[in-house]
Amino acid sequence: MHKVWAVIRREFVERVRTKWFWISAILGPVLFGGVIVYQIMQSLGGAVRDIAVVDSTTSAFGQRVTEAVAANPGFRVTRVPAAPGVVDSLTRLVESKQLNGFLIISNELSETGKAEYRASNLSLQTVEGLERLLNTVVVKVRLETRGVNPEVVDWAQGIRITLDQKKIARGRTTTESAGESFVLAYVMAVLLFMAILLYGVNVMSSVLEEKTTRIVEVLVSSLRPFQLMLGKVAGAGAVSFFQFLIWGVSARLLITLRVPIARLLGADASAAQGIKLPHIPFATLAIFMAFFLGGFLLYSAMFAAVGAMSSNEQEARQAQQPVTYLLMISYLSIIGLTNDPSSAFARTLSIVPFTSPIATPVRWTAGSMGTGELVTSLAMLLIGIVAVTWIAARIYRVGILMTGKRPTMKELVRWVRTA
8 A cells, every 4th residue: 555655645746846736726716716707897897889770760769769779878879860871881880890780770670579780799798788678668669559658668667577586405495596506506517527637637648658758667566557547546636636725725815805806906896895605515515526536536547548558649639539528528518407407318417427527516506406316326426436447457557568559449358358
């Protein structure tokens, strides 16, 4: 066991002592936090959009639409009567960046609800804002044409519905909103995907480096190949846990100092005061760490086998693609997992060992996964780790000393049988 510990210590120290590790560990939360905060501020405020309204209506309806859009602080509006060549002229203004876009309306808007918006950048926020404004005006006009008092229409449209969201999960009712659940599940999935992939690739690169430099020939003379592989996987895993700890402390520190930082940057301190870390129950954190550890062991064994059977960096990059694709299946399914975590698709992903490291924490965070399903998912993951590690160890045992061309699938099967 002391030999395995020596490998773990070497792998941990070699990674932690580099300046790039500390740069990524310290600046990572700052970079990600800055990007997230910037996007939130942009979505709350955003730049003012200069648009034109091409009015081809035959009544005062076009003027009312223009006034409604202009009343929104996010738009600066110019009304342009429809005429030959107007659309071409406005198109040139959009292409020259003098105009963000233009809205084309006609009598058809109040009859069928159809209008057209042309822009160089079809921002989702801009389109949704225009649709919301147009919908308000059209509903008001249609009601007025049926004799409804305009004051009554204004009164009816003046109310804003707000849903007080309470989440029911595992017998408890919490104040967690749908947005908070989605953000927490999404962030967890991204962290799991990045950590498992990056540190799994690090294991592969370490194996390949020692193989190409012939250092492994010296190492296997004093310890068994399986001990070497186990030490590399455990060492890289310890580094990833250490980095998660640094990120957690950094995130807590940034949230604590959010108001002074906002004042230093000249931002709104009151808005910064509202930024808080979402509440993460201990059970959710424990499940996150358990499935990260399981996923890391599963994929690191596979990446170690890829490094052992490759002779150079190019072969390793090609051979790692199938392993990466397996991990990406659950990562690309985040939207489906959060929208309908009780579907057959989501349940299948949480049972399959190759996808459960990401799918199960996401489903648990969404609140639709029972304890029985969780235990089943964890048991299947453990079975998968044992099976994959057994196969990877036999490939590693033979491939670590093999050079030349990359083995075929038939040769890999023979290695597993004879190792």
